[in-house]
Amino acid sequence: MKKLLSVLMLAVMMMAFVGCGGKGDSDAPVVGDWKLATIEAMGQTMTVDEFAELSGSDDVKMEMSIKGDGKFSASLGDISGEGTWEYKEPTLTLSSDGESMTGEYKDGKITLQMEEAGQSYSMTFEK
Numbered sequence: 001m002k003k004l005l006s007v008l009m010l011a012v013m014m015m016a017f018v019g020c021g022g023k024g025d026s027d028a029p030v031v032g033d034w035k036l037a038t039i040e041a042m043g044q045t046m047t048v049d050e051f052a053e054l055s056g057s058d059d060v061k062m063e064m065s066i067k068g069d070g071k072f073s074a075s076l077g078d079i080s081g082e083g084t085w086e087y088k089e090p091t092l093t094l095s096s097d098g099e100s101m102t103g104e105y106k107d108g109k110i111t112l113q114m115e116e117a118g119q120s121y122s123m124t125f126e127k
Contacts (some may be wrong), residue, residue: 026068028087030105034125036062037109041121064110064125 083096103112
């Protein structure tokens with residue numbers, strides 16, 4: 001059950017990324033292609049491969065493309081979405097469909113934070 005919940009939480013985070021439009025800055029350090037590297041949930045940090053093994057799923061690879069025109073796209077397996085982004089050092093805000101998720105750009109990585117059902121989750125992306 002815990003494994004299924006973890007996979008579902010990742011899918012829920014992905015579903016928050018649906019929309020279009022936006023501002024941008026083609027020189028911002030967050031522009032580029034990013035891959036999910038680590039996930040922190042329930043007090044544990046694990047790589048994507050460790051998470052896949054724990055969840056029993058082969059399809060947990062998440063990718064995100066942040067474009068200089070203020071738009072981003074993200075995919076998790078066969079789930080994909082689009083939205084807009086804004087960067088004010090060090091904070092990155094991803095917005096879509098009236099919802100926003102904030103994160104931090106630091107040391108060449110993007111870490112997105114989320115809280116669900118009293119639990120904190122974070123996803124760290126690397127280029």
